[in-house]
Amino acid sequence: MVDLTSAADISQGVRSGAVTAGQVAEAALARIRKADGVLRAFITVDRERVLSRAEAIDRLQPGERAKLPLAGVPVAVKDNICTRGLRTTCGSRILGNYIPPYDATAVARLEMAGAVVVGKANCDEFAMGSSTENSAFAVTRNPFDLGRVPGGSSGGSAVAVAAGMCPLALGSETGGSVRQPASFCGILGLKPTYGRVSRYGLVAFASSLDAIGQMARSARDLALLLQAVAGHDPHDMTSSREPAGDYSGALSGAVRGLKLGIPREYFGAGLDPGVKSAVESALAQLEKLGCELAPVSLPHTDYAIADYYIIAPAEASSNLARYDGVRYGYRAEGAGELDDMYRRSREEGFGPEVKRRIMLGTYALSSGYYEAYYGRALKVRTLIRQDFQRAFAEVDGLLAPVSPTPAFRIGEKADDPLAMYLSDIYTVTANLAGIPALSVPCGFTSGGLPVGLQVLGPHFREDLLLNIAAAYEQTFPLTPPPLKV
Amino acid sequence: MGVTREEVARIAGLAKLRFTDSEAEAFTAQFQRILEYIEKLEEIDVRGIEPTSHAPAAEGEQGSPMREDAAGTSLPEADALSEAPDGAEGHFRVPSVI
Numbered sequence: 001m002v003d004l005t006s007a008a009d010i011s012q013g014v015r016s017g018a019v020t021a022g023q024v025a026e027a028a029l030a031r032i033r034k035a036d037g038v039l040r041a042f043i044t045v046d047r048e049r050v051l052s053r054a055e056a057i058d059r060l061q062p063g064e065r066a067k068l069p070l071a072g073v074p075v076a077v078k079d080n081i082c083t084r085g086l087r088t089t090c091g092s093r094i095l096g097n098y099i100p101p102y103d104a105t106a107v108a109r110l111e112m113a114g115a116v117v118v119g120k121a122n123c124d125e126f127a128m129g130s131s132t133e134n135s136a137f138a139v140t141r142n143p144f145d146l147g148r149v150p151g152g153s154s155g156g157s158a159v160a161v162a163a164g165m166c167p168l169a170l171g172s173e174t175g176g177s178v179r180q181p182a183s184f185c186g187i188l189g190l191k192p193t194y195g196r197v198s199r200y201g202l203v204a205f206a207s208s209l210d211a212i213g214q215m216a217r218s219a220r221d222l223a224l225l226l227q228a229v230a231g232h233d234p235h236d237m238t239s240s241r242e243p244a245g246d247y248s249g250a251l252s253g254a255v256r257g258l259k260l261g262i263p264r265e266y267f268g269a270g271l272d273p274g275v276k277s278a279v280e281s282a283l284a285q286l287e288k289l290g291c292e293l294a295p296v297s298l299p300h301t302d303y304a305i306a307d308y309y310i311i312a313p314a315e316a317s318s319n320l321a322r323y324d325g326v327r328y329g330y331r332a333e334g335a336g337e338l339d340d341m342y343r344r345s346r347e348e349g350f351g352p353e354v355k356r357r358i359m360l361g362t363y364a365l366s367s368g369y370y371e372a373y374y375g376r377a378l379k380v381r382t383l384i385r386q387d388f389q390r391a392f393a394e395v396d397g398l399l400a401p402v403s404p405t406p407a408f409r410i411g412e413k414a415d416d417p418l419a420m421y422l423s424d425i426y427t428v429t430a431n432l433a434g435i436p437a438l439s440v441p442c443g444f445t446s447g448g449l450p451v452g453l454q455v456l457g458p459h460f461r462e463d464l465l466l467n468i469a470a471a472y473e474q475t476f477p478l479t480p481p482p483l484k485v
Numbered sequence: 486m487g488v489t490r491e492e493v494a495r496i497a498g499l500a501k502l503r504f505t506d507s508e509a510e511a512f513t514a515q516f517q518r519i520l521e522y523i524e525k526l527e528e529i530d531v532r533g534i535e536p537t538s539h540a541p542a543a544e545g546e547q548g549s550p551m552r553e554d555a556a557g558t559s560l561p562e563a564d565a566l567s568e569a570p571d572g573a574e575g576h577f578r579v580p581s582v583i
Binding site: 098099102208234237300302305327331339340341342344350355376377381382 | 508515527534537552
């Protein structure tokens with residue numbers, strides 16, 4: 001029986017010849033077959049493709065295979081990240097049959113590192129949502145409580161890792177879509193610095209916020225995954241030329257003397273008592289490890305959701321104009337003339353939340369409202385960014401909850417978009433400021449639901465965040481309740 | 486600021502979307518609530534604040550570096566047309582414009 005929980009161990013085993021990539025792939029496919037009928041983490045699993053990729057790893061000369069940091073490691077890829085020849089739907093009917101003619105850079109780099117894409121993970125349509133309920137394909141279930149959501153929008157990626165189908169996953173973040181599902185599912189999730197990981201081949205939602213994020217079950221694996229995908233890419237003009245760090249090398253576990261800020265605005269009204277208590281225990285534990293905790297203030301936090309829900313929909317309304325039934329994607333049948341074809345293709349192809357955000361964004365950018373909404377939102381974004389700059393002049397990093405509540409019930413917020421938006425309150429700030437942030441599991445509520453601790457840092461300090469997570473999880477290992485599947 | 490059904494229809498036209506009557510009704514109410522919420526930004530005095538319009542570049546990082554003006558390879562025509570709902574003879578075909 002192949003253990004699918006550690007990418008480092010799988011890679012080591014495949015490189016040394018203790019196990020073949022084919023055996024690992026079979027084990028992942030078997031786990032998916034057993035669990036995914038209920039959990040619905042994946043939209044597409046192409047068994048033949050998976051086995052043939054694994055076989056290619058096994059056919060390499062041992063010396064070549066030994067150079068692959070992710071040799072034979074199965075990885076789930078969110079279905080808004082392009083995979084050449086493998087259907088990429090964005091969880092949307094409008095791309096329901098879309099087969100990309102190219103790979104996202106992050107996917108190409110994973111495969112170059114020896115990883116095997118095991119399937120395309122379910123997500124909210126165009127990554128718009130916080131529960132994965134907005135997928136046109138299926139509702140993904142939380143493996144700790146099948147009546148609850150896994151979070152979103154990268155819910156399928158989180159469940160694939162949490163349920164032991166594969167040790168690593170790529171997701172994407174625009175306002176918390178990796179960190180929040182990671183916290184709901186008891187795994188680690190990282191949103192890197194804006195520009196750290198190429199977005200070539202990530203289907204655009206809000207281009208000034210979008211990032212490809214990483215998910216794993218340990219800081220060590222998260223570092224391996226980030227290392228494989230980080231670094232400059234000429235195909236993405238927003239990709240940074242700042243050299244990637246040595247993320248695995250940064251995991252010394254030494255955190256003594258670090259000064260970590262506790263932003264008071266992240267512990268106010270609306271924070272679930274179970275979440276608060278788990279996060280506060282984690283803070284005390286980090287203090288025991290020698291971190292110095294200091295209260296800080298990020299005074300514009302209360303405006304972040306309003307700011308985000310102007311900027312992200314405004315950019316989305318522009319980005320999603322490309323789905324017009326002309327070059328790719330769904331085209332409505334039988335339209336009489338061009339304008340009718342556009343409107344009918346979009347009416348039939350997009351789901352309600354995507355339409356809502358296109359409408360909001362179009363409204364915010366329309367003549368007469370532009371300055372009042374979008375213009376003002378860009379200035380408030382500057383203030384939110386300056387809040388972090390001031391904080392990082394005083395402290396090395398920040399500690400906070402990821403989400404104000406643990407995983408909520410399926411359907412609980414489905415008819416109340418604003419309530420759903422407000423669940424992103426502690427995560428959208430990092431996207432607006434462009435800084436890195438991660439979620440590391442820090443306990444469980446009395447009801448047995450996972451809770452995540454958020455660690456935020458200055459631009460390009462993923463090494464610091466990963467090391468804090470590593471020190472924490474190594475010293476205070478958790479005992480999760482059993483999964484339901 | 487109140488949003489009317491007519492306003493919603495006008496925005497839908499700009500966005501090339503369409504809603505049935507019952508959808509438009511539910512949507513107008515939700516839209517109204519969301520707009521009321523985001524109007525809380527009006528509480529902030531933003532005079533003299535520079536906008537952050539593009540992605541925030543990290544401290545010390547130049548905005549968007551320019552690349553050399555040289556032609557690179559792009560998708561072959563057949564690949565670019567492979568997903569077109571109606572592609573023919575190297576073109577995307579659409580219904581009549583008028």
